[in-house]
Amino acid sequence: MFRSHLAPSAADSKQPTYDLTGWNEATTRVDRSRMETVAVHAGRDDLHELGVHALPIDLSSTYRLDDLSRSGESLEAMALGGHPQGSPVYSRLYNPTVARFEQALATLESAEESVAFSSGMAGITAVLIAVRQQGTHVVAVRPLYGGTDHLLASGLLGLEVSWARPEEVRAAMRPDTSLVLLETPANPTLALVDLETIVRDAGSVPVAVDNTFATPILQNPIHHGATFVIHSATKFLGGHGDVLAGVVATDRHWASELRKVRVITGNVLHPLAAYLLHRGLPTLPMRVRASQETASYLAERIEKHPAVKAVHYPGMAPSCVDTRVLTAQMRGPGGILAFEVHGGFDAATSILASVKLMTPAVSLGSVDTLIQHPAALTHRVVESSAREQSGISSSLMRISAGLENAHDLWSDLRQALERAQA
DSSP states (O other), rough: OOOOOSSOHHHHSSSSSOTTTTTTTTTTTGGGGHHHHHHHHHTTTTTTHHHHSSSOOOOOOOOBOHHHHHHHHHHHHHHTTTOOSSSSOOOOOOOOOHHHHHHHHHTTTTSSSSESSHHHHHHHHHHHHHHHGGEEEEEEEEEEHHHHHHHHHHHHTTTEEEEOOGGHHHHHHHHTTEEEEEESSOOOTTOOOOOHHHHHHHHHHHHEEOOOOTTTBBBBGGGOSSSSSEOOOOTTTTTTOOOOEEEEEEEHHHHHHHHHHHHHHHHOOOHHHHHHHHHHGHHEEEEHHHHHHHHHHHHHHHHHOOEEEEEETTSSSSSSSHHHHHHTTSSSSSSSSEETTTTHHHHHHHHHOOOOOSSSSSSOSSSSEEEEOOTTTTTTSOOHHHHHTTTTOEEEEEEOOOOSSSHHHHHHHHHHHHHHHO
């Protein structure tokens, strides 16, 4: 089983106190061993000036305008993707609570900036709209989250999509290709993709990576050449099942383009949601570590149960790609796993009906353990042939490991597996 790099080594423990000079600069590459420190302090630069310790919430929908000319200039700057030059004018254009969370996430992802949205799908949609001016062709690597797959397949944004396996990306590129979009680990099969290979094959075309499963704690795609790092912040970043949000980390140019889209479409993040997300970031490293330990524990036991046909979890029976990705690209296999059961859809249905401690529900990354059936739920809107080609079978189930006792969770799942087997 793959071992996480999150825990400090013996050598690390002998090092002197970290020099935190410049740690909060967005361009700083976050060192693995400093992630816990950065998660606690990122995005809090102005708290000392404000004279507060806890994060403040600005719920204003509009702002006072003392200088009409300067306020007009500020509005124009923000409408064109920039930052306020005076009054924020109106909360669809800018909100300081949202901006603090954006700064924190950008720092964790080693990005220059990040832009927050009302949902993960709003963020992905904004990326696709922003790059459309470069071309109307997109290369997408399956499997992807079902909503993303549905958006691309719908033709709603006027984009032509070439679906490709990782090794087919280079051949799928065209002069009008504006984006390569992928997810690693992939939803829901946990398939891994070597980002540096994809970036090389994409050439000058930007690569967008959905990093929701890994989180910035386990993977930083910008380190490997990605242009956009997308998160459904609803998941691990929120971590408590009470926030709906999305965020995209990128460079200054593309952040400006994304803000233009956000201003026009109104897909803004509510400041209360931004506050909850930012408040939860300090515990993100610990939550991810605990979830990963439980997922590893469950994967080892599920694999040995006679009712189970296959387990999908990074590091278990790894391929050459898995080994390379886990050692060079990721800092651990993560807190999500999937497995297939004998008996197909009926057996999967029985398991969902039999678990008592796990919650049968979509979404992931919460403090409680969730279990769901992708083919019937999150990926129901994906073409059946595409589901089959992506390995999303009728017997595939996905677990998002929470913070409960791992032994209790296995006891619950084992009795459900035995009931289904019977």
